[in-house]
Amino acid sequence: MNNLPPLAERMRPKMLDDYAGQQHLVGQGAVLRKAIASGNLPSMIFWGPPGVGKTTLAYIISQSLDRPFFSLSAINSGVKDVREVIEKAALYKQGGQTLPVLFIDEIHRFSKSQQDSLLGAVERGLVTLIGATTENPSFEVISALLSRCQVYILQPLSEEDLISLLQKAMREDELLQQKRITINEHEALLRLSGGDARKLLNIFELLVNALSGTAEIVINNEAVLANVQQNMALYDKAGEQHYDIISAFIKSMRGSDPNGAVYWLARMLVGGEDPLFIARRMLILASEDIGNANPNALLLAQSCFEAVNVIGMPEARIILSQTAVYLATSAKSNASYMAIGEAMDLVRRTGDLPVPLHLRNAPTKLMKNIGYGKEYKYAHSYDGNFTDQDFLPEQLRGTKLYDPGQNARENEAREKLKKLWGERYKY
Known part of the structure; x- marks a missing residue:
């Protein structure tokens, strides 16, 4: 069993009709299904939370149209990798071959210069770009590239979608078919997965392996919490831990402790958090918790956001650390924050006074x-x-x-x- 790919990979659908969720895009008569059927596929951005099928949908599209498929991750790819794909695509065009689909996962992590390197190929039609992002593309994708792409919003999978995936896995996966599995309760599985189909299947596989010593595997909330929760990642940028750690980071800066601020910053960066998300939160803190006690804090936080956007990781960690330390050691005031809150409450109470x-x-x-x-x-x-x-x-x-x-x-x-x-x- 150790030689096989994870359950989530084994269950990855290969055809549009097997794809879970996103019926507003790929259901019968939906906009993206029509585009695929016509063969006139625009470059596009898939915007949605983790584990809703962005990568899978891109692959299915390329296979449905019999197009070559190139996949890059913005985490470990750069301009050089993009140019290599574009050069291959140019050779396809010279040879009269079908032009490829270029899928870029987490495209929001590309710097401006990296995104600029895609523009020419998209404009000339050398590739059909499909970018995937968990962040609002209006803020994370440069306007020139965004204007050349159709943005499709992928919705979180429903409980029914996720439960259907589990049932399908038990029916169709060759390894799970060999086991007697009964699911009496779904709540803990769904909560720990956070709506992420990939995580759900990985948790389910971990649980099945942990309980395989019995003739029948009975899954309930207690079994899930006892066998899975302690094995979950220490930092999950899509789940509850994400909000706990960003809260600890903000409260450390608000409480003027640079040591706590840098520690929680490191926890987020090591865990793969988006640096721009961190920079945005520091922008908010600079105004909410420092304000006019030190107006330079907002200027530095804005400069930090812009620098992180241009430079990217790993160097962005230095700029984030500098800014976090500055904000933590700055004088504090929430007076402007309180003023606008009171003013808005007053407006709601008194209405549209002349x-x-x-x-x-x-x-x-x-x-x-x-x-x-x-x-x-x-x-x-x-x-x-x-x-x-x-x-x-x-x-x-x-x-x-x-x-x-x-x-x-x-x-x-x-x-x-x-x-x-x-x-x-x-x-």
Whole structure:
């Protein structure tokens, strides 16, 4: 049994009719099935969570059209690998042969320059590109490439889809057919798999092997938790552990502990987390938890995101570490975060209050005649570029939403606001 591929690989479908889920794309009369049937296949991006069949669907498409299939992973492939495939595709075209499908798994991990290397071949039709991504392609795929691809969204597999896969495996897999297997409960299997068909089948195979000493293998929630859970990976970027570790990372930076921040960063990177996901979360923290206590934090976090996008791993780990340490050791303030939260709550409670007349725009004579902008005071016409006037609806006059944090920069801002507004906002 050790010489055979894993169950998930043995059960990989080879025909469209055996493919599980995604009926909105490949069901009878669906858009992608029509494109395959016509033979006019556009370059495309498959966007969806792990284990929903992106790689399998790409392979089935190439086989359905009798097209050569090249597969690259953005984790361990670079521009050189892409160019080699493109050169082979050019030879196919020169020889009048069928042009290939180029599948790139995790295309969001390609840097801008790596994605640029695909453009020419896609434009000339040398290859039909199929990219797979778990991340929003609007943010992760360069616009020039994205505009040349059709984006198809793959949905998480339903419980019915996943249970059907298990039943199909027990019916059709030559090894499982030899065993007496009864599944009394599915909940733990489905929860641990997180909707990932590949993981579900791998967990199921691990469980069957663990219980093979008995004449009949009975699977229930207790058996799953007892035999599988302790063998699960320490970091699972698609499951509960993913959210626990990113939470620990954020809380370490918020709590000003660079040691904790770098440790949890390392856990994510070693576990294969997308560096851009990490960089995005640091961007949010820079504004939510640091804000105007240190405005440079947001600038550094933005620079980090852009640099990681251009450079990619493994060098991106250095930039991520530098930024995490900077954010962890920075002064903290959530004042802006709290202010917008309170303001939005206030809007929900008070509704669409009218804009005071003196603040309204007056582009027409009629608007001027009825008082739009009439008593507005242009701040730059006054000493210190300030004059006392109301900027909130009349019903909310004097409502303070921004309360500066207790740090050097915002203490300075508080003193300035006191001088400007006196008792109006009670700073």
